[in-house]
Amino acid sequence: MPIEPEITEELVAGHGLTPEEFDRALELAGRDLTFTELGIVSAMWNEHCSYKSSKRWLRTLPTTGPRVIQGPGENAGVVDIGDGDCVVFKMESHNHPSYIEPYQGAATGIGGILRDIFTMGARPIASMNALRFGAPDHPKTRHLVSGVVAGIGGYANAFGVPTVGGELEFDERYNGNILVNAFAAGLAKSDAIFTSKAEGVGLPVVYLGAKTGRDGVGGATMASAEFDSTIEEKRPTVQVGDPFTEKCLLEACLELMASGAVIAIQDMGAAGLTCSAVEMGAKGDLGIRLDLDRVPVREADMSAYEMMLSETQERMLMVLRPEKEAQAQAIFRKWGLDFAIVGETTDDQRFSVVHGGETVADLPIRELGDAAPEYDRHWREPGRYTPIVASTVEEPEDYRAALLAVLGAPSQGSARWVWEQYDTMIQGNTVERPGGDAGIVRVEGHPRKALAFTCDVNPRYCEADPYEGGKQAVAECWRNLTAVGADPLAVTDNLNFGDPENPEIMGQLVKAIEGIAEACSWFEFPVVSGNVSLYNQTEGRSIPPTPVIAGVGLVPDWRYAASAGGAKPGDHLVLLGH
Amino acid sequence: MVKARVTVTLKNGVLDPQGKAIGAALASLDFEGVENVRQGKVFDLELATDDRQAAKDELNAMCEKLLANTVIEDYTVEIE
Amino acid sequence: MVKARVTVTLKNGVLDPQGKAIGAALASLDFEGVENVRQGKVFDLELATDDRQAAKDELNAMCEKLLANTVIEDYTVEIE
Amino acid sequence: MKSAVILLPGLNRDRDMIAALTKIAGEPPVTVWQSETEIPDVDLVVVPGGFSYGDYLRAGAIAARMPVLQAVREKAEKGVRVLGVCNGFQILIEAGLLPGALMRNASLRFVCREVRLRIENADTVFTQAYEAGQVLTCPVAHHDGNYIVDKAGLKRLQDDDRIVLRYADGTNPNGSLDDIAGIVNEAGNVLGMMPHPENRIEPAHGGRDGRALFASALDMVAA
Numbered sequence: 001m002p003i004e005p006e007i008t009e010e011l012v013a014g015h016g017l018t019p020e021e022f023d024r025a026l027e028l029a030g031r032d033l034t035f036t037e038l039g040i041v042s043a044m045w046n047e048h049c050s051y052k053s054s055k056r057w058l059r060t061l062p063t064t065g066p067r068v069i070q071g072p073g074e075n076a077g078v079v080d081i082g083d084g085d086c087v088v089f090k091m092e093s094h095n096h097p098s099y100i101e102p103y104q105g106a107a108t109g110i111g112g113i114l115r116d117i118f119t120m121g122a123r124p125i126a127s128m129n130a131l132r133f134g135a136p137d138h139p140k141t142r143h144l145v146s147g148v149v150a151g152i153g154g155y156a157n158a159f160g161v162p163t164v165g166g167e168l169e170f171d172e173r174y175n176g177n178i179l180v181n182a183f184a185a186g187l188a189k190s191d192a193i194f195t196s197k198a199e200g201v202g203l204p205v206v207y208l209g210a211k212t213g214r215d216g217v218g219g220a221t222m223a224s225a226e227f228d229s230t231i232e233e234k235r236p237t238v239q240v241g242d243p244f245t246e247k248c249l250l251e252a253c254l255e256l257m258a259s260g261a262v263i264a265i266q267d268m269g270a271a272g273l274t275c276s277a278v279e280m281g282a283k284g285d286l287g288i289r290l291d292l293d294r295v296p297v298r299e300a301d302m303s304a305y306e307m308m309l310s311e312t313q314e315r316m317l318m319v320l321r322p323e324k325e326a327q328a329q330a331i332f333r334k335w336g337l338d339f340a341i342v343g344e345t346t347d348d349q350r351f352s353v354v355h356g357g358e359t360v361a362d363l364p365i366r367e368l369g370d371a372a373p374e375y376d377r378h379w380r381e382p383g384r385y386t387p388i389v390a391s392t393v394e395e396p397e398d399y400r401a402a403l404l405a406v407l408g409a410p411s412q413g414s415a416r417w418v419w420e421q422y423d424t425m426i427q428g429n430t431v432e433r434p435g436g437d438a439g440i441v442r443v444e445g446h447p448r449k450a451l452a453f454t455c456d457v458n459p460r461y462c463e464a465d466p467y468e469g470g471k472q473a474v475a476e477c478w479r480n481l482t483a484v485g486a487d488p489l490a491v492t493d494n495l496n497f498g499d500p501e502n503p504e505i506m507g508q509l510v511k512a513i514e515g516i517a518e519a520c521s522w523f524e525f526p527v528v529s530g531n532v533s534l535y536n537q538t539e540g541r542s543i544p545p546t547p548v549i550a551g552v553g554l555v556p557d558w559r560y561a562a563s564a565g566g567a568k569p570g571d572h573l574v575l576l577g578h
Numbered sequence: 579m580v581k582a583r584v585t586v587t588l589k590n591g592v593l594d595p596q597g598k599a600i601g602a603a604l605a606s607l608d609f610e611g612v613e614n615v616r617q618g619k620v621f622d623l624e625l626a627t628d629d630r631q632a633a634k635d636e637l638n639a640m641c642e643k644l645l646a647n648t649v650i651e652d653y654t655v656e657i658e
Numbered sequence: 659m660v661k662a663r664v665t666v667t668l669k670n671g672v673l674d675p676q677g678k679a680i681g682a683a684l685a686s687l688d689f690e691g692v693e694n695v696r697q698g699k700v701f702d703l704e705l706a707t708d709d710r711q712a713a714k715d716e717l718n719a720m721c722e723k724l725l726a727n728t729v730i731e732d733y734t735v736e737i738e
Numbered sequence: 739m740k741s742a743v744i745l746l747p748g749l750n751r752d753r754d755m756i757a758a759l760t761k762i763a764g765e766p767p768v769t770v771w772q773s774e775t776e777i778p779d780v781d782l783v784v785v786p787g788g789f790s791y792g793d794y795l796r797a798g799a800i801a802a803r804m805p806v807l808q809a810v811r812e813k814a815e816k817g818v819r820v821l822g823v824c825n826g827f828q829i830l831i832e833a834g835l836l837p838g839a840l841m842r843n844a845s846l847r848f849v850c851r852e853v854r855l856r857i858e859n860a861d862t863v864f865t866q867a868y869e870a871g872q873v874l875t876c877p878v879a880h881h882d883g884n885y886i887v888d889k890a891g892l893k894r895l896q897d898d899d900r901i902v903l904r905y906a907d908g909t910n911p912n913g914s915l916d917d918i919a920g921i922v923n924e925a926g927n928v929l930g931m932m933p934h935p936e937n938r939i940e941p942a943h944g945g946r947d948g949r950a951l952f953a954s955a956l957d958m959v960a961a
């Protein structure tokens with residue numbers, strides 16, 4: 001057993017906890033925290049897991065509707081599309097990892113969002129990605145673009161999901177903080193949706209998928225270098241995606257779900273084992289006890305802290321119907337994946353972790369999850385830009401040159417070179433590939449029905465006026481769906497903003513959400529899932545507010561879907577609207 | 579002319595999906611006792627110079643800039 | 659335990675699109691005088707045996723059976 | 739005629755292939771898992787596309803050494819028709835059923851787009867429903883489709899009319915030697931091809947150009 005470091009103020013701060021949060025944690029424990037507990041608390045209460053800055057505002061979004069089966073709060077939203085089928089979808093950011101290592105960062109972003117979809121019992125049928133990079137001539141941009149695009153393709157193509165849309169924009173404001181937002185959608189039967197809510201006491205908690213390594217274990221371990229002399233070997237490492245394992249995990253999970261063995265299931269994303277176990281227990285009002293000695297590991301001598309915080313990809317946690325154990329295990333063997341019973345559900349509503357015969361963590365489970373700290377951060381009305389009056393803009397001398405400049409701008413140009421690196425046709429259901437207003441994919445098992453997908457936002461509008469910009473993003477998404485002949489169903493969002501502790505930035509977030517809520521209510525276009533990415537800034541300079549809205553629509557008959565192509569010489573052009 | 583070999587391998591602890599799959603395949607082909615497989619890359623280069631030290635510096639720069647992804651990979655340069 | 663490195667390279671004369679592209683990329687990054695680049699693979703393996711000769715035979719068999727495509731690739735086996 | 743589709747972990751166009759065969763033949767193919775050592779009595783064995791074993795090591799390399807490929811080889815030797823598409827082609831090459839190698843695309847990038855394909859030889863069991871010289875539209879989606887073979891090997895392929903499909907109209911997407919998109923073995927009963935005819939069989943795919951390939955292979959051609 002490595003000697004655990006002493007819990008000092010620096011170590012607490014290094015874990016991103018404020019002194020007040022740390023006191024709260026001490027209160028919950030009723031004693032000093034162990035090092036493992038400090039890791040667990042910091043993982044559960046960070047912005048990414050707890051939504052502590054945004055939760056209050058997210059509650060104001062409209063999330064229900066006659067077709068909504070599952071709104072925010074699960075791995076993905078679920079919307080009824082008739083005939084017993086439903087569409088399951090969500091969007092998720094992987095901004096910072098993609099900046100550090102563009103290929104793997106983007107690849108694991110795709111892997112994460114796909115797991116969110118198939119954990120719910122849905123087979124992924126479409127993906128999109130909204131990408132924002134710095135200026136084209138910035139020295140890092142080329143490397144980042146080629147890495148991110150290759151990473152998305154490398155993962156999605158091998159996994160076997162068609163990429164049917166996205167966004168690609170260049171702006172120097174993203175020079176030091178690119179945005180990689182990935183969307184995925186899947187199809188499931190409405191009566192066969194799986195969730196993370198554990199039920200039943202004394203049932204086996206099963207670990208599925210790949211073996212645990214030190215991948216992505218927070219930099220906080222580094223800050224405590226003195227606790228082990230082999231620290232060089234234990235350096236936190238970048239997460240690497242393994243689409244092959246994920247494809248096997250998809251097939252194994254769907255087989256397992258069909259077998260009736262699954263009571264609750266949750267993918268391991270950020271702070272893998274910690275988040276997934278806490279979530280399953282907290283939702284089911286149960287406790288969870290984990291025995292780390294049974295966790296399949298890739299490296300020797302991993303500490304409890306490392307195992308609990310590892311972000312190794314392609315893993316799941318499940319509560320199993322005990323009588324199905326042999327069958328479940330056989331399925332995972334067949335697909336070459338690990339299957340290990342690593343704990344059980346308990347009735348004490350505590351999260352306890354045993355390692356090497358010692359209890360290394362024992363905390364009340366609900367307070368870690370649902371009842372995490374929440375902030376009403378100070379915000380102020382963001383400054384609005386005064387509209388430019390047309391008459392004050394000089395008329396261009398050369399319209400031809402002006403038009404070419406617009407058409408030639410990197411953000412306006414064709415993104416074909418990007419999407420031709422993605423498999424857009426796999427599964428044989430793509431009716432409309434990228435390049436139009438929305439991608440369209442047929443609903444398998446149905447002769448005519450199809451789903452349309454688009455994602456949109458204009459960060460410049462959002463910066464000029466976050467409220468109007470938020471509304472505009474929803475409206476654009478709505479227009480792109482209706483333009484192809486789809487009935488808009490629902491949206492997922494990815495709110496990318498700067499530092500919420502800056503009242504101006506917090507104001508952008510608040511007003512953008514207000515605009516999104518207003519537009520979504522007006523259109524009856526509920527938000528069924530989403531993701532918030534804050535602290536997108538470098539050297540104190542934040543990105544423009546970028547709330548990406550991804551919408552899904554139902555096309556009653558794909559034969560009548562409209563597309564941007566197909567115009568012939570002599571056809572009339574009509575301008576609609578005003 | 580200088581002939582050189584650059585070897586690029588994954589850093590310790592970084593997941594190697596390829597190595598993992600190859601290890602499993604070797605086991606299924608009845609090769610026993612293969613405990614660990616890690617895959618890396620080699621680049622054989624010919625440089626139009628006779629200055630071995632200059633070549634070495636140049637090769638290191640190539641690794642940093644292109645041949646290796648130093649976030650997850652280590653490299654070594656050997657000159658023949 | 660025996661640690662070994664297997665190096666697999668393309669046979670002479672076999673076209674190497676990756677090597678070619680890397681050569682071009684190096685040139686575009688202003689590395690001059692790179693006359694030829696060939697890309698290959700290395701595998702670092704650990705075998706649970708102390709018999710170095712047996713390990714070597716085993717590794718050669720692994721190359722013939724899986725690690726190298728002997729139609730277009732050559733391999734070498736080194737034991738540490 | 740009956741068909742079988744080979745399943746290996748990591749393949750992902752197996753469902754597309756099964757859907758195509760089912761729609762065209764009117765009945766679903768049987769599926770055979772990688773660990774099987776025998777393939778049921780069928781007239782056509784298909785190795786579909788995807789990323790078997792992640793395409794780690796070399797595309798198709800690990801898959802080619804799984805037990806079921808030995809069974810495919812035995813079928814091929816008995817004259818049963820064998821079709822490998824994309825990863826299936828790569829696997830058949832790695833298994834030694836077809837000559838040459840499929841290297842990384844010249845662009846080094848994955849490419850997914852529609853290409854033009856010319857039927858160079860309409861006398862094979864796989865192309866009998868097409869006309870020689872006919873040009874089709876068909877999608878490709880691959881990272882390693884750059885076909886190479888040594889000079890002597892190329893000459894044999896050319897002399898024996900075994901280059902069945904070529905990329906046409908300057909649409910070679912991967913740098914493939916002599917624009918090769920698909921070849922048959924000496925006996926003519928094993929076809930490997932990079933493009934995806936299974937994704938071009940119905941109006942929703944934008945056309946039906948791929949259908950005749952399956953109709954040929956399944957002998958569903960009007961005499």
Ligand SMILES: Nc1ncnc2c1ncn2[C@@H]1O[C@H](COP(=O)(O)OP(=O)(O)O)[C@@H](O)[C@H]1O
Nearest residue numbers: 129131164165166167168415419434435436437
């Ligand atoms: N990163 C991407 N991935 C996939 N498709 C993309 C990506 N970026 C842009 N596209 C596609 O290219 C087309 C044009 O993009 P864009 O100019 O953002 O469309 P619009 O402004 O009409 O919403 C759209 O069909 C979009 O789906």
